[in-house]
Amino acid sequence: MKHLPKHLRPRWRYLVVGLEAWPDADISRGPFQREVWYAAQNLLGDPGSADADLTVVRFRFEEGTGAAVVRARHGEVERGRAALACVDAVDGHPVGMRVRGVSGTIRAGEESYLGDAGGFGDESTVELANDGATGTGRRRRDGAVDVSTPSGYVGATDRDTSRPGRSDPADDAASDDN
Amino acid sequence: MTATHPGPYEAAYAHPDGDATAARLAQTARRYGYDGLVIRTREADVDAGALRERYDVDVVPAVEVVAGEPSSASGAVGNFRPDFPLVLVRGGTDALNRFAVEQDRIDVLAAPLSGEGGFNHVLAKAAATHGTRVEFDLGSALRESGGQRVRALKGLRKLREIVGYYDAPYVVSARPTSHLELRSPRELVAVGSQLGFEEAWLRAGLAEWGRLAARNRRRRSAEFISPGVRVDRCEEDDR
Numbered sequence: 001m002k003h004l005p006k007h008l009r010p011r012w013r014y015l016v017v018g019l020e021a022w023p024d025a026d027i028s029r030g031p032f033q034r035e036v037w038y039a040a041q042n043l044l045g046d047p048g049s050a051d052a053d054l055t056v057v058r059f060r061f062e063e064g065t066g067a068a069v070v071r072a073r074h075g076e077v078e079r080g081r082a083a084l085a086c087v088d089a090v091d092g093h094p095v096g097m098r099v100r101g102v103s104g105t106i107r108a109g110e111e112s113y114l115g116d117a118g119g120f121g122d123e124s125t126v127e128l129a130n131d132g133a134t135g136t137g138r139r140r141r142d143g144a145v146d147v148s149t150p151s152g153y154v155g156a157t158d159r160d161t162s163r164p165g166r167s168d169p170a171d172d173a174a175s176d177d178n
Numbered sequence: 179m180t181a182t183h184p185g186p187y188e189a190a191y192a193h194p195d196g197d198a199t200a201a202r203l204a205q206t207a208r209r210y211g212y213d214g215l216v217i218r219t220r221e222a223d224v225d226a227g228a229l230r231e232r233y234d235v236d237v238v239p240a241v242e243v244v245a246g247e248p249s250s251a252s253g254a255v256g257n258f259r260p261d262f263p264l265v266l267v268r269g270g271t272d273a274l275n276r277f278a279v280e281q282d283r284i285d286v287l288a289a290p291l292s293g294e295g296g297f298n299h300v301l302a303k304a305a306a307t308h309g310t311r312v313e314f315d316l317g318s319a320l321r322e323s324g325g326q327r328v329r330a331l332k333g334l335r336k337l338r339e340i341v342g343y344y345d346a347p348y349v350v351s352a353r354p355t356s357h358l359e360l361r362s363p364r365e366l367v368a369v370g371s372q373l374g375f376e377e378a379w380l381r382a383g384l385a386e387w388g389r390l391a392a393r394n395r396r397r398r399s400a401e402f403i404s405p406g407v408r409v410d411r412c413e414e415d416d417r
Contacts, residue, residue, distance in 0.1 A: 020358060042323060043372055082372045085365035088321045088358075096358035098210055099365065128199075144202060144357075155198030155357045157205055159232065 011074035014057070016100045016113035017084060019066040022153045023138045023146050025093035029059035032068060035090050040083035052076040054083060057106060064138070064146065067114050069106055077102055126161040128154060137161055184388030185213030186363035186381065189240070189266075189351045192222035196355035200224045203357055204233040210362035214388045216264060218242040218288075238391040240264035242288055248277035259283050263394040264387075266313075269295045279305040279312070285390055286311045286349055291333040302344040311390065312341055314383060317353040319369055320361060331373060338375065349390070350383030 003009075021027060033056040040049040051073060058069035072080035081099050089095060103109035126137035128147055135149040137156070145161050147154045188207055192200040200217050207215045214236035217224050226237040241258045243266065245251035251267055251274060259265055266286040267278040270293035278287040279301045287310050290297050297312070305312050314337065318330030341348050350370070354360045361369075363384055370380040396402060401409040 022358075042327070043369070078368050078371065081365060082368035085361045085369050086320050094356070094358045096206070096356075096360060098362050128193075142205070144205060153197060154193050155202040156193075157199065157201040159201045159228075160199045 010053075012071050013074050013077050013080075013102050013104060014106050014109040015070045015072055015077065015080055015084065015102050016109045017068045017070055018098050018100050019061060019068060020096040021061075021064050021066075021090075021093050023064045023148075024153075025064060025090075025095070027061045027066065027090045027093060027095065029056060029068075031091045032056060032059060032061075032087075035087045036070065036084065039086040040080075043083050043086050044079055048079060049083075052080045052083065054080050058110065065140070067100075069109055069114075128156060128160060184385045184392065186211070186384035187214035187216060187236070187238075187387035187391075188212050188354065188360060188363075188384070189216035189218055189349070189387055190360065191242075191353070191355045192217045192219045192224070194221055195219040197358075198356040200237065201229055201233070203354075203360065204229045204235045204237055206357040206360050208233045208235045210360060212363065214238060214391065216240050216387050216391070218266060220258065220262075236388065236391070238264055238387070240266060242266040242268055244268045245274065247271075248273050251277060252281075255281070255284060263391050263398060268292070271295050275301055276304070279310045280308055281310065282308050284308075284310050285394065286313055288313045289315050289353065291315070291330070291337060297337055297340060299340060299344065302340045302346045305341075305346040306344050309347060311347045311349045311386060312337065314338070314348060314350045314375075315353050316350065316366055316369060316373075317359070319373060320352055321359065334373060347386070348383050349386045350380055351387075 036054050036056060040052055040054050044052060053073050055071045056068055057071050060066050084097060084099060087097055101113040103112060123136060123138045125134060126147055127134045133149040135147045137145045137147045139145045139158060143158045145156045145158055147156050190203050192203055200222050204215050212235060216238045218240055220241040224237060224239040226239055229237040239262055241262045243251050243254045245254060255265055264285050266288045267284050268288045269275040269278060269290035272295060275287060275290050275295045275297060278284050290312060314334060318327060322330055352361055352366055367377050367380050371377060
């Protein structure tokens with residue numbers, strides 16, 4: 001079909017979304033898009049969901065961290081933001097999400113808000129300082145550590161964890177000074 | 179942010195009640211734009227000073243008393259009041275809700291509409307008199323679905339009408355149990371707006387945690403005698 005004349009084409013805004021999940025979560029674009037639509041439909045209803053027209057146009061997720069660019073109609077950004085906030089799990093994996101920024105073009109959004117790649121730096125057995133549970137800890141670049149304990153994952157930071165027999169949290173903290 | 183206009187605070191559950199440690203919650207809260215974080219879990223053993231220095235977030239150790247009936251809640255409140263700047267009581271039954279709003283020493287009635295609990299004009303008036311903040315739980319709007327969510331939203335609306343009419347004090351929280359359940363203040367405001375809340379009203383509710391914490395810290399300091407009376411240094415002229 002012939003393209004619409006420019007003044008009749010919908011105007012879009014692009015919400016750049018930061019995503020986070022436990023290390024074992026494997027999240028792909030299709031299920032994420034489905035959850036976004038569900039969330040929009042449940043919160044805004046069919047008419048509101050159609051108005052906001054939330055479409056995932058860019059998606060990247062690996063090793064517990066990801067980002068997406070979600071398109072929303074101009075003037076529907078706040079409703080889109082509300083719907084996105086209600087996405088609490090994808091394929092049964094709990095996800096944390098936050099709108100990092102909104103921009104008028106995909107490229108501007110990517111350049112301004114898609115900086116850090118995330119991913120895990122190293123993996124080792126760590127001990128949680130608070131209750132002494134040990135497990136495999138996967139450390140992210142920003143100092144966050146996801147510890148796999150018998151009762152499930154615990155989100156910690158390198159301040160909370162120590163490697164048994166090697167160091168205590170105070171030693172880990174000291175390395176932050178330089 | 180100045181002391182009189184604190185920024186948004188969130189009140190979360192830390193490990194072992196939740197799935198993230200206080201430090202991880204503080205780190206995420208800072209990234210999401212919160213000025214402060216209340217830790218509802220007594221067992222979390224929070225080193226607020228260290229976390230504040232490291233993540234630049236005002237971490238407030240608190241206790242959320244979960245009890246079956248007012249008499250046991252009363253004992254717990256008495257035990258924890260001296261040690262924590264914030265004391266919350268989780269509602270859930272009519273008796274507990276009533277008990278919480280009629281006590282000056284309780285700061286927040288948490289989740290008043292959870293379980294069997296109800297809320298009415300009598301409780302709102304008592305909350306206004308005794309200064310107990312009534313919590314608006316946006317968590318069910320974020321994480322529940324279907325009939326449970328509809329019931330929760332219905333409850334929020336009713337609570338808003340009653341609390342608004344009597345001008346009772348309130349706080350707003352999403353009650354996150356991990357860093358993944360945290361949502362930024364802007365997201366909470368966007369969701370709240372869809373539920374019929376006003377933006378300024380929501381932001382005031384998020385900031386109220388910080389105001390409460392600051393007030394209680396002042397009261398716990400050695401200079402405080404009673405409201406309006408405090409020990410001050412001598413003015414130079416008096417010497």
